[in-house]
Amino acid sequence: MSNFSLRVIVLEDHSFQRAFAVNLLQQLGCTEVFQAADGAEALAILNEVGPVDIALCDLRMEGMDGLAFLQAVGHSGLVGSVIISSSLSADLRRTVRQIISLLNLELLGDIGKPLHYETLERLLKKHHSVPRTGTLPEQPRVLPDESQVRQALADRGLCAFFQPKFILETGEVTGVEVLARWREASGKVLSPAFFMPVLERCGLLNELLFQQLHESLALQQQLKAFGHELDFAFNLHATQLTDETLATRIHTLLVEYGVRGSSLTFELTESGLLQAPETSLECLFRLRMMGCQLSIDDFGAGFSSLQRLYQLPFNEIKLDGEFARAMMQEPRCHAVVSSTLALGEKLGMSVVVEGIETDEQRQHLLNMGCTQGQGYWYARPMSGGDLVRWLDETQPRSQRA
Structure with missing residues (x-):
């Protein structure tokens, strides 16, 4: 079993799929895994527990959807990287990927549904090899005069x-x-x-x-x-x-x-x-x-x-x-x-x-x-x-x- 010292929040309004995602992440050794049925619940959790390394996020949910959640946490430092897991069409997911790039969030992957152990493992490994733009933002260098x-x-x-x-x-x-x-x-x-x-x-x-x-x-x-x-x-x-x-x-x-x-x-x-x-x-x-x-x-x-x-x-x-x-x-x-x-x-x-x-x-x-x-x-x-x-x-x- 892999062992990733990561804090992850799962946003998924389907209870079975949410539980399945949480179970996979725990099997992969993530130290803390939080779960929410929509964006509003996820924001409340983050305000209580603090920043997470990764948000595993569906896009279409009742209440606050995934896009609204990402816009709310963008530039906040509450989320470092994002994994999209959605059954929406490819053109809509592509638009969301463009939005994510403008929100100071690192997109680890767009993996659709259903989730697979090997795919999640690969993306968690990738997290360790890319800059952390949300959780630990680097101090921006001052432009010269x-x-x-x-x-x-x-x-x-x-x-x-x-x-x-x-x-x-x-x-x-x-x-x-x-x-x-x-x-x-x-x-x-x-x-x-x-x-x-x-x-x-x-x-x-x-x-x-x-x-x-x-x-x-x-x-x-x-x-x-x-x-x-x-x-x-x-x-x-x-x-x-x-x-x-x-x-x-x-x-x-x-x-x-x-x-x-x-x-x-x-x-x-x-x-x-x-x-x-x-x-x-x-x-x-x-x-x-x-x-x-x-x-x-x-x-x-x-x-x-x-x-x-x-x-x-x-x-x-x-x-x-x-x-x-x-x-x-x-x-x-x-x-x-x-x-x-x-x-x-x-x-x-x-x-x-x-x-x-x-x-x-x-x-x-x-x-x-x-x-x-x-x-x-x-x-x-x-x-x-x-x-x-x-x-x-x-x-x-x-x-x-």
Whole structure:
């Protein structure tokens, strides 16, 4: 018998199924198991006994239902993780999963009914390997102020990391996405969530972009000398497109480094694309006139506008990684991937699927006709030096060097 030192509350209005769930959890060695017939009773119990590690929760109940309960405990610290056990249709459960992600709750699994010992055991093990977002919340790190960010830019503390984009069938690297990271003096690397809001608020996005361009174009030349010809992709924010000098400055850099515009791609997120003012059309037009590629990033993560898709001069769609992760379990996600591949073909746009984490996903995408991807299955973001070494170890050199 397993032994999990966990506090769990079971929300289930069917008395037999509730007793069965409690019995399974006790067999698995959970130290304390509470039970409630609806959300109101569960809240009363939690107010009395304190936080629990996991809520095993049905959704459709008389009285306060499971969704109302989750909304009540979200951000409260009373529940750490959630396991959904419901007979509702897949589309409704998918909506609840999205809501849970917004409530500062960790979703361990959506297991339907009936419950099985092995499935519950696997999810309880998973609980020990994921961050505890509810019961023991980490102290959030304070965002840096403008002076700290400016100093990091001046000291080159905001550095470029590179994540390869590859051909699914052969593993050939076709390019890299340039990502921003903050490397502290201690060596710790911080994600963009820590500093990008400050850069945006203080109007420093272009300064970061041109630092990345200088670093990346120099690296691109170095890689070409070593026999690796790669395209480099940079992220743009919609507000940057209103800068009338942006395209001209990028053209100056292309001349300075002697590179073709077609070796650069600029990515805008779908949500940013929808926010982009009409004046941004000129900037996008000029980038394409210079030969640069334009990519719609995180496609499908927002509310897609097909009108904007055909109005703006994009030639690549990057499908949000959530679809790759869910497509084999969710028929609707599978349909979105298939439809986007077909849409890209009809519009003459290449489609890159992000978030590929397993070979099974890669093979499935290949069978659907997808040719290009990006994700941890192939390579994580890495520094420029690491990229050079990694390419030499994994990629054949071009005869054009």
